[in-house]
Amino acid sequence: MNQLIDVKNIALEPDQLVHNDKIATPMYTSSELFEQEQEKIFHKTWVWVAHASEIPDKGSFKLSKVGREPVIVVRDRKDNIHVMVNRCRHRAATVCEVHKGKTSSFQCPYHGWGYGLDGSLRALPNPEQYGDDFDKSQHGMLKLRVESYQGMVFATFNDDIEPLEDFLGAAKKWIDLFMKQGGGYPVKTLGEHQFSVPMNWKVQLENTTDAYHFPIVHKSFLQSLDEEAEKTFTFLDGEGFVEDLGNGHSVMVMIPELVDLEEDLDRKIPERFEELAQALRDEGYPEDQVRRIVRAVGGSGFNLNLFPNVACSMAFFRVLTPVAVDKTDIRHIALGMEGGPDIANRVRLRLHEHFQGPMGFGSPDDAEVWERIQRGVDGGAELPILVNRGIEKEVPGEAGPRGHVSDETGMRAAYAMWKRMMQE
Numbered sequence: 001m002n003q004l005i006d007v008k009n010i011a012l013e014p015d016q017l018v019h020n021d022k023i024a025t026p027m028y029t030s031s032e033l034f035e036q037e038q039e040k041i042f043h044k045t046w047v048w049v050a051h052a053s054e055i056p057d058k059g060s061f062k063l064s065k066v067g068r069e070p071v072i073v074v075r076d077r078k079d080n081i082h083v084m085v086n087r088c089r090h091r092a093a094t095v096c097e098v099h100k101g102k103t104s105s106f107q108c109p110y111h112g113w114g115y116g117l118d119g120s121l122r123a124l125p126n127p128e129q130y131g132d133d134f135d136k137s138q139h140g141m142l143k144l145r146v147e148s149y150q151g152m153v154f155a156t157f158n159d160d161i162e163p164l165e166d167f168l169g170a171a172k173k174w175i176d177l178f179m180k181q182g183g184g185y186p187v188k189t190l191g192e193h194q195f196s197v198p199m200n201w202k203v204q205l206e207n208t209t210d211a212y213h214f215p216i217v218h219k220s221f222l223q224s225l226d227e228e229a230e231k232t233f234t235f236l237d238g239e240g241f242v243e244d245l246g247n248g249h250s251v252m253v254m255i256p257e258l259v260d261l262e263e264d265l266d267r268k269i270p271e272r273f274e275e276l277a278q279a280l281r282d283e284g285y286p287e288d289q290v291r292r293i294v295r296a297v298g299g300s301g302f303n304l305n306l307f308p309n310v311a312c313s314m315a316f317f318r319v320l321t322p323v324a325v326d327k328t329d330i331r332h333i334a335l336g337m338e339g340g341p342d343i344a345n346r347v348r349l350r351l352h353e354h355f356q357g358p359m360g361f362g363s364p365d366d367a368e369v370w371e372r373i374q375r376g377v378d379g380g381a382e383l384p385i386l387v388n389r390g391i392e393k394e395v396p397g398e399a400g401p402r403g404h405v406s407d408e409t410g411m412r413a414a415y416a417m418w419k420r421m422m423q424e
Contacts, residue, residue, distance in 0.1 A: 005383075012032060014418075015423075021386065021391050022385060028199075028200040028326075034325035043157045043158065049066065049071060049153050052148065052151040053186070054189050058075055058078075059102045059104055061101060062100040065321045066144065066157065070087070072141075081153060084119040085142040087142065089121065089139045089140065121136045144156060147165075149164055151179070170249070170398060171245045171304060174251050174312070178312040180296065182337050183292050184293070187336075189333050189335060190334040190345060190348065192334065193357060203373050205308065208303050209252035209305050211240070211252055217365050218361065240253045241402050243399070243410075245413070249306050249307055249413065250409065258300060259300065267295075276294055279343050280343065293337070293340065299315025300315070307417050308414075315334075330367075332357075332363065334348065387411040387415065389408040390408060393407070
């Protein structure tokens, strides 16, 4: 009984909710705690909002979220990227409802206030009615601080936060490696699919570096592969690892030989990619470039979790948006090669659809168990949620503890950061 938690009398204090090897059930169920997270985490740290390829041209924009707050990510005429709260400064209507596009300005549909691409108030009907002391420069859209790394665009409401590169820290090395899947071309987004799951956002935060579930939840996916590919994805007995990278970030290396996609290019081309390799040769690509492209098409051999809302997962971005204590929106964004061969990008899309697409094997199976977790925590609230796997066998890594590929090191990393931020 000493493992139970007195949830009836527990205060919503980080020390009582998060221990090194377990968390309390209210972490998934408390609406009050969820509201605190929006302020203390999503309002205070760097949150991923877009990839630069989604807004490639001057005037390009897309809608995104920082926590629950709707924002517009836009590239202005000087090629600078801005992130603004999608709200008119007059009577609060959204100034944009188009998910993605290109424009020269934004205009509120209610009373016609017009804003430039940098969020500044440019014009409004009958301004004389506001008096002589009305200053348009003080009534622009609310802007966030914006910084980018390797095309990944982050924004924050916190003007006093450390620079993005300092926040990413040891994760930068892994982002650099992840972007090598461009095969010599810049990485670009190819498309995405979105869905909602009745779960707390932290359930998804845990999943990206959870290899323990893979052979169980994704058994149907493994059965859909040829023998060679199935062997590649049977990695629990391999030499992979999961490592705490600091600031809540973590990496799970599943296929070590695919960590650096520009190494070992002389390795035998997998049978499932031989047709692609020959097609590239037929299009006139030299053999060294063929091998580089083909090797990149399958994606990196690791998942990188960036606290609090984005993962670089083998060959796609997974983005979470907290909606309510028991609802989370998920976006799976397929990645390709900007200027690369069309046939290679088509293969990448087919691979994405096979696992992460709405009719694929990965997303439906993951969503089912995520939902079952949220249903399960409605019972036995005094029982802790265990994140203790491998804790006694961890060894020092480059930036933090390192464990077996199936250990819960990544979850402990995320909850250590959660605890730190919630105590500030």
